[in-house]
Amino acid sequence: xxxxxxxxxxxxxxxxxxxSMFARHIFYKNNKDSFKNVLCLxxxxxxxxxxxxxxxLLHNYSYLKLPSSESMINKINxxxxxxxxxxxxxxxxxxxxxxxxxxxxxxxxxxxNNCLLYTSPxxxxxxx
Numbered sequence: 001x002x003x004x005x006x007x008x009x010x011x012x013x014x015x016x017x018x019x020s021m022f023a024r025h026i027f028y029k030n031n032k033d034s035f036k037n038v039l040c041l042x043x044x045x046x047x048x049x050x051x052x053x054x055x056x057l058l059h060n061y062s063y064l065k066l067p068s069s070e071s072m073i074n075k076i077n078x079x080x081x082x083x084x085x086x087x088x089x090x091x092x093x094x095x096x097x098x099x100x101x102x103x104x105x106x107x108x109x110x111x112x113n114n115c116l117l118y119t120s121p122x123x124x125x126x127x128x
Contacts, residue, residue, distance in 0.1 A: 021047065021084075044085055045092035056092040064105040086110060096120050 017027045028048040040056040063085055066078040089110055095117045097103050103117045
């Protein structure tokens with residue numbers, strides 16, 4: 001199955017970037033005029049403002065709320081990730097979330113315009 005996915009991506013001109021902020025930053029900086037649309041599956045928009053329509057999938061609820069029972073290290077990590085998301089939120093045009101609850105939390109925490117948010121439930125979520 002993996003080979004099939006690779007072949008279909010190759011025909012559609014997809015690009016894969018290593019999963020680090022630095023690798024993504026260098027890639028987007030060097031290719032900011034190369035795309036018509038970008039879909040970020042990493043919760044964080046690009047670190048560079050692109051000359052294309054950017055969609056960001058926010059699928060990790062911990063960017064929105066962290067349980068109070070978490071350790072101090074996890075709280076510091078959460079604060080840093082939330083700050084990074086807040087800094088780069090202006091680099092995305094549309095947000096995709098998995099539920100109306102996440103949509104509401106994203107609007108409340110980051111003051112994002114509700115019109116820029118789309119809900120696309122996870123296929124495993126039977127409640128939607």
